[in-house]
Amino acid sequence: MALTTLKERVQQRAANVAGTEDIRHDRVEDTEDTSAGRGHDIEQFRADIEAALPKHVSVDLFLAALRPVLPKLRACTPASVLQAVITCARFGLIPDGQQAVITADDRIATFLATYHGYIELMYRSGLVKSVVAGLVYDGDEWEFVPTARVGEDFMHKPNLLASKKDRGEPLFAYAFAWLEGGARSAVATVTREEAEEIRDEFSRAYQRAEASGKKDSLWHTRFADMHLKTAIRRMAKLVPKSAELRALVAVEQAAEDGVPQILAALDPETAVLEAEARQAAKEAEASQDRPAPRLAVKRGRGKPRRRNRDKNKRR
Structure with missing residues (x-):
């Protein structure tokens, strides 16, 4: 299935789930009666998850790893849960805590690859x-x-x-x-x-x-x-980086920037450019507030700095 088609379906489903016309991750105040509080029936999105997964990853295996995670996301907005799940599936990483995690961050479900997930994508390249x-x-x-x-x-x-x-x-x-x-x-x-x-x-x-x-x-x-x-x-x-690995970096940066990850996952080329532009702007702004960096000081034989400076070498 074309990614553009999947993107349109996810956007529409997220809008329907959230009861809004967009897929923004608006952070809402805690209330006793919220749609997020009713939990998440992820099985109804099986077809969308399967469409996002690479062919070598079983949708049953993915969902089996996902189900124990869902109770921890009950306070998250339903739209963010759906988007985090689809984003995780897009990279073919299992949300089992080993390859990837889906966490609750201020009522927003967020996908993050572990270091094992990064290594997995390097091997796949x-x-x-x-x-x-x-x-x-x-x-x-x-x-x-x-x-x-x-x-x-x-x-x-x-x-x-x-x-x-x-x-x-x-x-x-x-x-x-x-x-x-x-x-x-x-x-x-x-x-x-x-x-x-x-x-x-x-x-x-x-x-x-x-x-x-x-x-x-x-x-x-x-x-x-x-x-x-x-x-x-x-x-x-x-x-050398594959397009998939560059997209993963952009997706994680999107979470830090408060941008819906699903957009970066389904349109990786644009996401990479936008992430690089945001990072460049952030560094340029930060450089105006910081003093000029000091010249690097060579330590020992080029080893990383250590707390015990009196030890020149470990044997």
């Missing part, structure tokens, strides 16, 4: 042979020399048998990919401090969860996964 990602802890052995030859520039030996206390705190997340043909991408790293700065500045879900006191965003409940996802998204900029 046929451009990436394997992806390696992990967290380096204070008690691990590691070496990172970006100027060394590929294969000798990064080493990580996790101390898997050590207790959580002995292994220490996570220092940074890393990710790299081996490409078809044998080439390897550069190693992308994200320190814990960088992850927290990205979370604080760009995650509206985190900001709302902090303000409300609920502290139930993914940054609160699955920080390690979000840390790894940040490294993988950074690494994705260093490898």
Whole structure:
């Protein structure tokens, strides 16, 4: 089925469900009698979900993973639930918490891929042979020399048998990919401090969860996964990207910008351009309020910053 046809059907169904003429994600105040409070009968949209799913993903498998999630979305607007579900289906990711999640964000159902979901789309592209990602802890052995030859520039030996206390705190997340043909991408790293700065500045879900006191965003409940996802998204900029992967980035950015994700999922080319334009405008505006950046300071042998600055090397 053509995506344009699916897009029109979803827009119309979302409008009918929401009782409005558009598919905006208007955030409404809590009331005792709302359509969202009655729950969501997603089975009636089986045909739309199946049309959005890639051929290799079973609609029965998708719905089986989705049903346990729906009770957690009872407070969300029905239109946003439908759109989040169709968006998730569009990428062929299962909303089981492993490949993707559908969360309630201020009464709006939002689709988010996990870092496993990003890796899955990289594999599907046929451009990436394997992806390696992990967290380096204070008690691990590691070496990172970006100027060394590929294969000798990064080493990580996790101390898997050590207790959580002995292994220490996570220092940074890393990710790299081996490409078809044998080439390897550069190693992308994200320190814990960088992850927290990205979370604080760009995650509206985190900001709302902090303000409300609920502290139930993914940054609160699955920080390690979000840390790894940040490294993988950074690494994705260093490898050939499929149109599907670029669309996924645009869809997640749409959620942060308050734009209905379904529009980005069903019209990915326009969504990518709009997301890049919004990001450029946001960076331009932010640059006017920030002091000029300081010159980079080379630390040690090019390793990510560490809390214990008196240790020059982990062995």
